[in-house]
Amino acid sequence: MGNAYLGIASFYHDSAATLVVDGVVRAAAQEERFTRRRHDPSFPKNAVAYCLSSAGLKLGDLEAVVYYEDPELKYDRVRSNFRSAGPRAFKAFVNAMPEWDSWKRNVLATVRHELSELFPGQSCEIRHSTHHRSHAASAFFPSPYEKAAVLTIDGVGEWETTSIWRGDGTALEQIAAIHYPHSLGFLYSAFTQYCGFKVDSGEYKLMGLAPYGRPRYADLVRDELIDLKVDGSFELNTWYFDYQHGQRMVGRTFERLFGRRCRTESEDIEQFHCDMAASVQQVTEEAVLGLARHAQEVTGLDHLVMAGGVALNCVANGVLDRTEMFRELWIQPAAGDAGCSLGAAMDASVRDMGKRPHLFTAGNDGMHGSLLGPEYAPEEIRRRLDAFGAVYEDHGEDVWEATAARLAEGDVVGWFQDRMEFGPRALGNRSILGDPRDTAMQRTMNLKIKYRESFRPFAPAVLDEYADEFFLRRSPSPYMLVVSDVVPHLRRETAGGLGSINDVRSTVPAVTHVDYSARVQTVTSTSNPSFHKLLSRFAARTGCPVLVNTSFNVRGEPIVMTPEHAYTCFMRTEMDTLAIGPFLLRKQDQPEFRDSQEDWRSEIPLD
Incomplete structure (x- = not known):
């Protein structure tokens, strides 16, 4: 099958595997989607098995398995950090170092062992990259x-x-780098x-909370916490942070600076917290x-590509x-690290081959819409639905029209x-969809389906050819990673308070944040033909080429991957309709759902 390489990220958070063949991404998946453990850090054995099986490859067919960072360099940083932190870090040192000394320092041996367990009798070369080079390559080569x-900007x-x-x-x-302990990601965290x-x-x-506040503390952040330099570099005042000494980011010194202790999850969010969010968001944008x-x-170049956890700050x-x-x-x-x-x-792949696939056509990239995970054929979906005793209609090629009709009638649809x-x-x-014109849709989705805080906004998916009629944008945003403003003539008055969840805000209120912004996803017929067809059918029925698009899961749970995950999430929540492959299911038609996890909400740790 050509020159095949398997990339692995694991053991810290967001473990994942990716298969690249002849410089082209063929498959990629996060381990959390298989194990149902959010941000699963374990070795991505399920993701690895999926990537290879999807291409009909064995471990021995690979040119190399490439681990995403240098474990020896990371060990040096961890050891150096504990040495410089002194007695305050003793407890963290005692907890962390045995694991580092026993296996993390030589993590490639652990990778080799895990692969031998997955593929007995097979082997291939195992290499490592470095963390930020992996981020940079993920940003540039598929661009x-x-x-x-x-x-690239992240924690460390x-x-x-x-x-x-x-x-x-x-x-x-x-060209340049900033080193630990000075971290924009750690400041935000x-x-x-x-x-x-x-x-x-x-x-x-925190990013979603910021528009409810004012940056009252931004000057204090600049004066005491971070020194933003003329050349774009920065330094943190580490006196105020605790991440060098243990598992917490901040402690009493930070609390004294702002005059309040850390909020606990059970306590109400107050205007103070909104203002804190707005303050660090503003400083982060400046950085x-x-x-x-x-x-x-x-560089003297006029195109920019980005990666690292801070690159997920779509407002910045x-x-x-x-x-x-x-x-x-x-x-x-x-x-993030999965990438x-x-x-x-x-x-x-690019280094060994000495060439890069030519994907440089307008509006095109090498990510295939980032639709790189498992899929299920209609007959496989039917078999799995039948195992639940599910009641469904097979709409075949009419599933887009049937789903658009349900959305136009106000249904919340699992897609x-x-x-x-x-x-x-x-x-x-793997989305939950709704009509963005419905003034109650944001509240319904947050409280009855996602089971999450009412202040959190939802994103619009919009047909690319109509995006400029709704949003002030400079360029396509196929991955929902750039926030744009709603065009002025569509805006409506809003009270703007934290509890103002029923404000109209615009003609598409369910996807308009309190500051008239929206995290836009532009959809083309090439980036996602099926989703483009659904949006087109909805637009033909309603005159609105926009849908609310949120991830198909509940708060604290990874996005659904299998038909079983989808049906279970559908039945546990107040979704009205499930469109899965060519099949349409209505909630009122389904038999009583016997949940194997009766206490499932307590089983899923909140995010």
Whole structure:
């Protein structure tokens, strides 16, 4: 089958595997989708098995398996951190170092062992990359550009927390870097924890909360916590942070600075927390703009690609895009650590082959819409539905029309089609959909289906050819990673408070945030033909080429992968309709659902 490479990211969070053949991404999946454990850090044995089986490959058919970072460099950083942290880090040292000394330092041996368990009697070469190179490769090589500046920003890899690269054809050259403990990702995560959300999980909640506040504390953040330098670099005042000493991001010093202790999850969100979110969001945007400006100066290029966890901050991405600093911006849809599996594999492939697939046509990239996971044939779906005793109608090629009709009548629809998405966003194949014109839709979806906080916004999926009629955008946003404003003439008055969940806000209120912004997904007939067809059918019925699109799951649960996951989520929630393959299921037609996990809400840890 050509030159095949398997990339692996694992053992910290968001484990994943990616198969690249002749420089083209063929399959990719996160382990959490199989195990149903959110952000699963374990070795991605299920994802690995899927990637190889999907292409009919054995382990011995691969040129190499590439691990996404350098374990020896990471060990050096962890050991150095504990040495410099002193007595305050003793407890964390005692808990962490035995694991590092026993296997994490030599993690490639663990990878080799896990692969031998999966594929007895088979072997192949095992290599490693480095964390930020994997991020950079995931951003540049699948991008639609022959040349681009590359910016990666996250918490920390081995030592690097931020890096700037120049991508040119098959070459990827690092230009600059910022090192631990100075981390923009850790700054944002510190405020995530302070406002009562989970680190490495709740940062998007903080971003969604920010528009309800004012940046009252931004000057204090700049004065005390982060020094933003003229060249785009930055330094944190580590006196205020606890991440060097243990498992928490912040402690009493941070609390004293802002005059309040950390919010617990059970406590109400107050205006103070909204203002804190707005403050760190504003400073983060300034930092990202400074880094991007420096990237342009040192590379001299007019296209920018991004990866790393901070690249998932779609509000900052929108601010950057609107500056027109770069002609175009492209962000890796799996920008977090899962995407490093893709970058590690692509980097090895491009290096060994000495060439890169030519995908540089307008509006095209190498991610195939990020629809890279498992899919299920209609007869397989039918068999699995029958095992539940499910009642369904087979609409065949009319499923798009039938689903559009249900959406137009106000149904909330679970939509399960084709290959599963890779990355954190549902992009129209494992989605829950609704009518964006319905003023009650946001509340219904948040409280009755997603079982999550009422303030959290939903994203619009819009036909690309009509996007400019609804949103102020500069370029396509196929991966829901750039926030745009709703066009002014569609806006309506809004009270703007945290509890204002029924405000009309615009003619598409269910996808309009309190500040008239929206996390837009533009859909074309090439990026996702099936989803484009559904949007087109809905537009023909209603005159509205927009749908509410949120991930097919409940709060704290990974996105559904299998028909069983989809049917179970459908029956546990107040969704009205399930469209799965060619089959349409109405909730009122279904037999009584006997849940194997009667206490399922307590079984799923909240995000």
